[in-house]
Amino acid sequence: GNSVTQMEGPVTLSEEAFLTINCTYTATGYPSLFWYVQYPGEGLQLLLKATKADDKGSNKGFEATYRKETTSFHLEKGSVQVSDSAVYFCALRGRAAGNKLTFGGGTRVLVKP
Amino acid sequence: EAQVTQNPRYLITVTGKKLTVTCSQNMNHEYMSWYRQDPGLGLRQIYYSMNVEVTDKGDVPEGYKVSRKEKRNFPLILESPSPNQTSLYFCASRETQSGTKNIQYFGAGTRLSVL
Numbered sequence: 001g002n003s004v005t006q007m008e009g010p011v012t013l014s015e016e017a018f019l020t021i022n023c024t025y026t027a028t029g030y031p032s033l034f035w036y037v038q039y040p041g042e043g044l045q046l047l048l049k050a051t052k053a054d055d056k057g058s059n060k061g062f063e064a065t066y067r068k069e070t071t072s073f074h075l076e077k078g079s080v081q082v083s084d085s086a087v088y089f090c091a092l093r094g095r096a097a098g099n100k101l102t103f104g105g106g107t108r109v110l111v112k113p
Numbered sequence: 114e115a116q117v118t119q120n121p122r123y124l125i126t127v128t129g130k131k132l133t134v135t136c137s138q139n140m141n142h143e144y145m146s147w148y149r150q151d152p153g154l155g156l157r158q159i160y161y162s163m164n165v166e167v168t169d170k171g172d173v174p175e176g177y178k179v180s181r182k183e184k185r186n187f188p189l190i191l192e193s194p195s196p197n198q199t200s201l202y203f204c205a206s207r208e209t210q211s212g213t214k215n216i217q218y219f220g221a222g223t224r225l226s227v228l
Contacts, residue, residue, distance in 0.1 A: 036219075043203055043219040043220050043221040043222050044156075044219040045219070046216055046217070049216075089155060101158075101205075103157075104155050105153050106155050
């Protein structure tokens with residue numbers, strides 16, 4: 001079956017530091033890949049997505065590239081802010097209509113001033 | 114505004130006392146689902162529904178029931194809650210058709226504690 005593995009946190013950074021959160025996946029076929037963000041006390045929000053190999057998703061300064069050869073979708077941001085403190089989830093979904101999202105375990109990121 | 118609304122946001126109950134968590138979406142989505150979030154495990158799907166009167170088990174359905182009598186509502190029912198169902202629950206919805214453009218929207222979550 002499908003699975004997603006992402007690095008465990010917490011990740012603690014200083015403001016303006018570079019952030020990378022690793023995500024690798026196992027899936028049949030060509031899934032879509034997603035990063036969701038969960039701010040404290042809130043639900044999950046879609047941060048970015050990529051639907052085919054070599055696609056780059058980007059939003060709010062975050063980027064992730066769909067790498068089929070390494071089955072990876074690492075999240076990066078060049079200069080984090082305190083407001084980026086959140087839990088980040090990598091997820092995938094197959095292309096059939098009923099396919100569900102499969103999530104990684106989540107990575108908590110704490111950005112200190 | 115596109116919304117998935119869950120109620121209540123917080124709930125403390127005792128073992129064996131039946132409870133229902135409601136979920137409603139205003140986007141006319143066919144697909145709705147329930148997840149539970151536990152530390153280190155990410156979100157795991159409990160049940161999902163492809164449309165009215167069509168429901169199916171997800172990865173962790175034991176101890177839960179759902180119903181889909183109307184398109185907008187998808188309540189989660191715990192007939193006899195147990196402490197291992199203490200968790201953070203999320204309802205989500207999206208369009209059903211296959212493909213990659215349909216984004217899943219999540220509710221704000223329901224934190225349940227079963228004593």
